[in-house]
Amino acid sequence: MSTLAEQEQRWYSGNHVGAATPTLRAYVRRGHMERRYKTLPRSEVFAFIPGLLGPNAVWYGEWVPDEDYAEVPNLLSAKGDQDFEKKGVESLTMEIDNVVLEEHTGLAGIFHSIERGYMAPLRGDAGFNNLRTGVANMWQNVWKDQATQIMVTAGYGDAHFPVFLGLLDDADLTSQPDRITVTARNMGKFLTDQHTFMDAKHLFVKDPITFCDREHADELTDVGQGAEAKSHDGSHPARFVLDGDDGTTWLSQGHDGPDELEWIEVQVPPSRIEDFQLLPAFGEMEMYISVFATNTDVQGGGPARRTSGQSLGEGWVSEGLGNVPGTSIPFTRKIGTIKEKSVRYGIRDGGGGYVIGDSSRIRLWFRNLKRIPAQRRFVYQAGIKTWEVYDRDRKEAAIKNHWILVDDVSDIVKVVLQWVGMKDWEVESVGARLKRPISFDRQTFLIDIIEHIAKLTSYIFYVKPPESFDAGNLSKSNPANKALGVAIFRQNNAMKQTPLDRRYLVRDTDLLNGIQPQFSGEPLAQSVRARGRRIKERNPSVGPAFTVRSGGASMERYFYNYRPVWARNNASRAAGLRKHAVHYDDQITSNYEAKVACLFIAFREALESAKAQIQLPFFPPIALDHQIGVFDVPTATSTRIWIASRQWEFRSGEDREFSMTLSGSMIDIDHVRETREELQRVLNDRGFSPAPIARGPWTEPHFFP
Amino acid sequence: MPRTPNKFINPKTADEYEWPVNHSEESETGLQRSVSHGAKSGNGLVLQQADDQPLVFKYTGTIFHQVQVEEMAAWYALCRTQTVNFVDFAGDESEVIITAFRPVRHRTMRNPRDFANAPLWYWKYEIEMEVVRVISGIWAGIL
Numbered sequence: 090m091s092t093l094a095e096q097e098q099r100w101y102s103g104n105h106v107g108a109a110t111p112t113l114r115a116y117v118r119r120g121h122m123e124r125r126y127k128t129l130p131r132s133e134v135f136a137f138i139p140g141l142l143g144p145n146a147v148w149y150g151e152w153v154p155d156e157d158y159a160e161v162p163n164l165l166s167a168k169g170d171q172d173f174e175k176k177g178v179e180s181l182t183m184e185i186d187n188v189v190l191e192e193h194t195g196l197a198g199i200f201h202s203i204e205r206g207y208m209a210p211l212r213g214d215a216g217f218n219n220l221r222t223g224v225a226n227m228w229q230n231v232w233k234d235q236a237t238q239i240m241v242t243a244g245y246g247d248a249h250f251p252v253f254l255g256l257l258d259d260a261d262l263t264s265q266p267d268r269i270t271v272t273a274r275n276m277g278k279f280l281t282d283q284h285t286f287m288d289a290k291h292l293f294v295k296d297p298i299t300f301c302d303r304e305h306a307d308e309l310t311d312v313g314q315g316a317e318a319k320s321h322d323g324s325h326p327a328r329f330v331l332d333g334d335d336g337t338t339w340l341s342q343g344h345d346g347p348d349e350l351e352w353i354e355v356q357v358p359p360s361r362i363e364d365f366q367l368l369p370a371f372g373e374m375e376m377y378i379s380v381f382a383t384n385t386d387v388q389g390g391g392p393a394r395r396t397s398g399q400s401l402g403e404g405w406v407s408e409g410l411g412n413v414p415g416t417s418i419p420f421t422r423k424i425g426t427i428k429e430k431s432v433r434y435g436i437r438d439g440g441g442g443y444v445i446g447d448s449s450r451i452r453l454w455f456r457n458l459k460r461i462p463a464q465r466r467f468v469y470q471a472g473i474k475t476w477e478v479y480d481r482d483r484k485e486a487a488i489k490n491h492w493i494l495v496d497d498v499s500d501i502v503k504v505v506l507q508w509v510g511m512k513d514w515e516v517e518s519v520g521a522r523l524k525r526p527i528s529f530d531r532q533t534f535l536i537d538i539i540e541h542i543a544k545l546t547s548y549i550f551y552v553k554p555p556e557s558f559d560a561g562n563l564s565k566s567n568p569a570n571k572a573l574g575v576a577i578f579r580q581n582n583a584m585k586q587t588p589l590d591r592r593y594l595v596r597d598t599d600l601l602n603g604i605q606p607q608f609s610g611e612p613l614a615q616s617v618r619a620r621g622r623r624i625k626e627r628n629p630s631v632g633p634a635f636t637v638r639s640g641g642a643s644m645e646r647y648f649y650n651y652r653p654v655w656a657r658n659n660a661s662r663a664a665g666l667r668k669h670a671v672h673y674d675d676q677i678t679s680n681y682e683a684k685v686a687c688l689f690i691a692f693r694e695a696l697e698s699a700k701a702q703i704q705l706p707f708f709p710p711i712a713l714d715h716q717i718g719v720f721d722v723p724t725a726t727s728t729r730i731w732i733a734s735r736q737w738e739f740r741s742g743e744d745r746e747f748s749m750t751l752s753g754s755m756i757d758i759d760h761v762r763e764t765r766e767e768l769q770r771v772l773n774d775r776g777f778s779p780a781p782i783a784r785g786p787w788t789e790p791h792f793f794p
Numbered sequence: 795m796p797r798t799p800n801k802f803i804n805p806k807t808a809d810e811y812e813w814p815v816n817h818s819e820e821s822e823t824g825l826q827r828s829v830s831h832g833a834k835s836g837n838g839l840v841l842q843q844a845d846d847q848p849l850v851f852k853y854t855g856t857i858f859h860q861v862q863v864e865e866m867a868a869w870y871a872l873c874r875t876q877t878v879n880f881v882d883f884a885g886d887e888s889e890v891i892i893t894a895f896r897p898v899r900h901r902t903m904r905n906p907r908d909f910a911n912a913p914l915w916y917w918k919y920e921i922e923m924e925v926v927r928v929i930s931g932i933w934a935g936i937l
Binding site for chain 2: 103104105106107109110111190193195196197198199200201202203601706741742743744745746747
C-alpha cells in the first residue's frame with residue numbers, strides 16, 4: 090500500500106504509467122440509519138434540552154451497514170462534481186458495463202457464461218406471467234434501493250484515497266451497449282433530503298424547533314442581599330453596592346499599600362448562581378471569588394451542589410485552585426485584572442455554577458488596590474458601585490417547548506450533524522453567541538439550518554469523504570469503514586493566509602490546459618453600505634425611550650459606509666462609474682457589526698471579480714475550500730486559487746482519463762489580498778477570527794419529569 | 795507428418811470440433827499497451843496508462859464443406875452466451891469469444907470436396923476471436 094508521499098510523487102511526476110497507473114475502484118453495500126438516545130461524554134455534548142433526558146443523553150443518528158461491501162466490476166467511468174452552489178454535497182455519476190463473464194466449471198474445464206444484464210436490479214424477478222429474465226444474484230435491487238451506499242476510491246497505482254461516499258439516487262439502464270448509469274450524492278444527502286421533522290431531528294422536540302443561547306434561556310433575578318464588607322471608609326458602606334444606583338459606591342478603608350486584602354460579600358436565598366454583574370469603582374484590581382454554600386432549602390432538594398450535579402457539602406466551596414492569598418479560604422475563580430466597567434463574570438472557573446441553599450454567601454476579595462488621593466496623602470482602597478448576583482431560572486417556554494440551548498453558534502451545526510450520524514467533522518468555533526432564539530419548522534431541511542448559521546457567520550460548509558477506507562476487510566462489522574465522511578464548517582480558506590490544509594503548487598508544466606483567468610469589474614461596487622437595526626436609547630432626562638439619530642445623514646439605524654480598496658487607491662480605474670451596494674440586515678446591532686458586514690460584502694465582490702479555472706491530473710487530497718498555488722508564465726499568473734468548485738473524471742478502457750477541473754478565485758490579486766487583510770484586522774480587533782468560546786457543563790438533571 | 799487441426803472445445807459439455815481445413819492466414823496478433831498523452835500547457839506531456847488492448851485472433855481461410863460453415867456458425871452462436879476454448883495447430887489453447895465469422899461464397903467450376911452440398915461454390919471466411927484467457931502459449935500467465 091502506498092503512502093501519501095508516494096502518491097504525491099507519482100502525481101507530480103506526470104508519468105502515470107506502470108506502478109503509477111491511475112486506478113479507481115467502487116464498492117457498494119446497503120445500510121440504514123438508526124436514531125436513538127446515546128450517552129456521550131461531556132466533550133461530545135454540544136447542547137442541552139431542558140425538560141428531556143440530560144445532560145449527557147444526546148439524540149444520535151448511527152449508520153448501520155446491512156451487508157458487506159462488494160466491489161463493483163466493469164467500471165467504465167466515474168465523474169464527481171462538488172461546489173458551494175450545491176450546498177457542499179458532492180454528486181457522482183458512474184457508468185458500469187452491465188455484462189459479466191461468470192465463471193463456471195464444465196466437463197472440460199473452466200469457461201465463462203456471458204451474462205447480459207447481470208447487475209440489473211430486477212434480474213430474477215418473476216414479472217409478467219412468471220417469466221424470469223435470468224437468475225437472481227447478489228446485485229438484485231442494488232441499483233434500485235435508496236439504501237445502497239457507494240464508496241469510490243482512487244489513486245495512482247493503488248486506489249489509495251476515498252474520493253466519494255454516498256447513497257444511490259438514480260440508475261438508468263440501457264442495452265446495446267448494456268450499461269448502467271448510476272447517480273449518487275454523498276452522505277450530506279441526509280441533510281439536504283430530510284426535513285426538520287419526526288426523528289430526522291430530535292424526536293422528542295416537537296417542531297418548530299428552537300435554538301437559543303443558554304444564557305438567554307434563563308430568567309435572571311438579582312438576589313443579592315445583606316451586603317457586608319471587611320471595612321468601609323465611614324461614608325461609603327457596603328450596602329451601596331445593592332441599591333442599583335451607579336452614583337453610590339462602597340469604598341474600603343484606606344491602606345498604606347496596594348496589596349492589602351479587602352473583601353465584600355452578599356447573602357443569597359436558595360438559588361442557582363452561575364454569574365454576576367459587577368461595576369467596580371476602579372479597574373485593574375485583582376479579584377478572587379469565594380462561595381459559602383449551605384444545604385438549607387436547596388432548589389430541587391438535597392444538598393448544595395455544582396450545576397453539574399456533584400454534591401458540595403456545607404462550607405466554603407473548593408475547586409482545587411488554592412486559597413485566597415493570606416487566608417485559609419478557597420476561591421472558585423480568580424480574575425487577574427478587572428475592568429473599570431460593568432462586566433458579567435462567571436462564578437466558577439471553567440464555567441457552570443452552584444445550586445446553593447438559603448443564606449449562602451458570595452464573597453469578592455480584592456488586591457492591587459487603587460491609589461486614591463485623600464487629605465494630603467495617598468491611600469489604597471477597593472470600591473464597587475453596583476453588584477448584581479443572579480439567580481437563574483429556566484424560562485417556562487424553554488422547558489415546555491424543549492428549546493435546544495447552545496453556547497457557541499457553531500454548536501448548532503454540531504447538533505444537526507449528530508442527528509444525521511456524522512461523527513467526524515472539522516467545525517470551527519465562531520466565538521459568538523446567538524443574540525436571540527431562532528426557530529425552524531418542518532418545512533426546512535436540515536441543511537437549511539446549517540446554511541442559516543453559515544450565512545450569519547460567513548462560514549462555509551461542505552462534506553468530504555472519509556479520510557481512509559480499508560479495502561482489505563470489507564466486512565460490515567469493520568469499524569474502519571463506518572465513517573460517513575467529514576463535515577467541514579469553518580471560515581473559508583480564502584480568508585486565511587496559512588490554512589491548515591496542505592497546499593500544493595502547480596506550474597504551467599503540470600496543467601493539462603492553460604489556466605483561464607477571468608477579471609471582471611461587474612461585481613465591484615464603489616461604495617458598500619450596511620444598515621442594521623434601528624437604534625433606540627434611553628435618556629433619563631428626556632423620557633423612557635426615543636429614537637437616536639446618528640451619522641451625517643441622520644440615520645436611525647446602526648450603519649457603516651465603506652469605500653473598498655479598489656475605489657480608494659485609483660478611482661480612475663473604474664472610469665468614474667458610481668456603483669453602490671447597500672445591505673440591510675436587522676441582525677446588525679452595532680456600528681462595528683455594520684463595518685464587518687461591509688467588509689464581508691466587499692471581500693465577496695473581490696473574490697467574484699478575479700476567477701480562474703485550471704485542469705490537471707486528478708489528485709483527491711485537493712478538495713473544495715483548499716488553496717492551490719498556480720505559477721503560469723504564459724498568462725503571468727502567480728497566485729493561489731481558492732477552490733470553490735471541483736469536478737473530476739475517470740474513464741477506464743483504452744482511452745483512460747483521470748483529470749480534475751478546479752475553479753475558484755485568485756486570492757493574491759491586489760484588491761482581493763488587501764480587502765482580506767483589512768477584514769482580518771477588523772475581526773482580530775474583537776477576537777472573532779475564529780476563537781473558541783467558553784462553554785459550561787449542562788445543568789438541572791432534576792428538571793427531567 | 796500428421797495434420798493437426800484447429801479445434802473448438804465446449805468446456806461445458808466437453809464437445810469438440812476439429813476444423814476440416816485450418817485457416818490459411820493470420821493478421822497481426824499481440825498485446826498492446828495503451829498510453830494516452832494528455833497535452834500539457836507547458837513542456838512535455840502527461841502520460842496516463844490505460845488498460846491493455848484486447849488480444850484478438852483474426853484469421854482468414856477457406857471452407858469447402860457446407861457442414862464446416864454450419865458448424866462454425868453454430869460455435870459462433872454458442873458464444874452468444876458463453877466462452878469456448880480454441881486450440882490451434884500448434885497446441886496453443888485460449889478461452890475465446892467468437893466475435894465475428896464472415897463466410898463469403900465464391901463460385902467455382904466444381905467443388906469436388908463437397909459436391910453434394912456445395913457443388914459450384916466454396917467459401918472464403920474471416921473469423922475473429924477475442925481472447926478472455928490464455929490457457930497455454932506465449933501469452934499464458936500474462937493474459
